[in-house]
Amino acid sequence: MFRYLILIMILSITLAGCTEQVKVDMQGAGETIPTGSTGIAFDGKDLLVAKEGLIAFIDNIDTATAGSIYGYEGHFYFDRYPITITSKENKPYITGLAWQNTAGNTGFIWASDEANRRILKISPQGDVITRIPLTKIYPEDITFDGEYLWVVDSKRKKIFKLSTEDGSIVSEYLSPVPVPTALAWDGKNLIVGGLKNLNNPAPSPDNVQIIKLDPVSGNVMENVETSRYLTSPAGMVWINGKLWISDRNSGKIVIISDKGEPSTDIRSYKLPAVAPVLKKVEAKEDKNKTAQDVDEAKRAAEEARKAAEEAKKAAEAAKKAFELQQKK
Template sequence: MFRYLFLLILPFLVIACTEQVKLDVSGVGETMPQSPTAITWDGKNLIVGKEGLIAFIDNIDTATAGSIYNYEGHYFFDRYPITITSRDNPAYITGLAWQKTVGSTGYIWVADSANKRILKVTPQGDILKKLPLGKIYPEDMTFDGEYLWIADSKREKIFKITPEDGSVIAEYLSPIKLPTAIAWDGKYLIIAGIIDPLNPSSSTDNVRIIRLDTVTGKVIEEIPNSRYLSSPAGMVWIDGKLWISDRNSGYIVRISDWGSPIVDEKTYKLAEVPSTIKKVEIKEKQKADKDVEEAKRAAEEAKKAAEEAKRAAEAAKKAFELQQKK
């Protein structure tokens, strides 16, 4: 009897133990503050950020959430953390996104909410580009291979911007009242956040995770939340799994990104904003073409003037030679 009862219970035990795993990245000493507010993935390392620090961790061994054992996993620092500094307000990192280039190289896009800007940074910590965000408040950020996506918790919107100059390409109303984490799964946008910002409780029931079709602007799927996630801060999609940092617990929770299809007829996509980059490029090209034409005309005039000067010099030489013969 007990054997059959155990077999009946076993599937539920397996589901309960493997539903999600968690990784404690708090308490690692002075090099990394507790509760990372941003995470991304470079293909090898989980890159985590908090305040003005960015750390690279690898060899991650996750622990089973809800296990009867107290083991909480471990990891190693791949290299020494890099520091983002600012002449204005001290940097506060709320979003990270990885842009792969050639091979295993790439850049880190950093959302600095304290200075309302986005930075393009090398893995060594060199800042290559600074993009001011104006009225956009970056809560989290992700990269789809061409554009940057920003979750703005204060304006309750999602912004699609170009990494060239930070121009807004499109705007979306956030399906979640307070969007605090965002990720790109290769096709859709995944958004996590707080349902009721006025609710002071840290209940997991106040967290929602959805998948948004950016083409239609509609929510297509609801992803079940983990009971260990009550305040999502940063999120990244890695091989069919969502890694989400939690402000309250200081953990990084890994959950499967499978969800249940939902019917939401509302379209969250607002009118697209025409890119100003092409216009700027056209104007710059027209200006450059005009400058080239003017340069050509100036060169022709200079050439004519030089020829006239040469003829005048030859005439003067002949005149001088005639004068000498006399």
């Protein structure tokens, strides 16, 4: 009996030293990680979730099944310490996350901060590497296609393709979803989620719309079937044929298939390219001409100086001659 007590004590101490396991009441589908997360991404191992200025790394996720009679809550683990983003201006409010793979699988986190209208490039250790201000965009969810950043803006009802260097707009799209709030990249197409009507008085799954958009043609390829547990998409990420979507109303993350019906919408939502503003560059001939003008001006000034000296000498000589004449 004593041997069993010792074994139980050792097991208790061992479990206490392990990573904390967190269980939550799912009430249907998905995970609440943390409650009301607004941005989510996937780094190949962990699910990254954001709320306000906090980014957490979640591992070993086991989700509950919608409508399960067992009442299983699901569970997950925090893989490491969260990252906290600060600002000297407005309190950060992260509305989107994206992951960029790099050599050696170290990677970077891209985060859209709606409160400060900027995009941040962050190391996995939490160091902010780049701050890109956005003057013409109200950034919500964000995704990365391997070369460019994509941002949805529900205020302008647009989707923007941005350079990772300075955030300059590469191309623009009108959003097929009336109020775009969530964005993901499946390796080929953009997946856009949001609401059909912002003024809908009550949250409803019927008010949610998710589509696949071909970024080359700007055409809607598919209408993705949504979930009865999804009423207000916030962050979204595509993982192996599934869409993980954080819901703003319930605070849960709902997992659905990315499959849908072919769209009958033949409109292209890609806007015409705007010619870049060219900086005025002075031609080489103009520079040479300017140099010649300067040389000529210098020569003219020197000649004028010599002429003034000669005139001065002549005036002094005339003065002396006049004085001599007066003495006589």
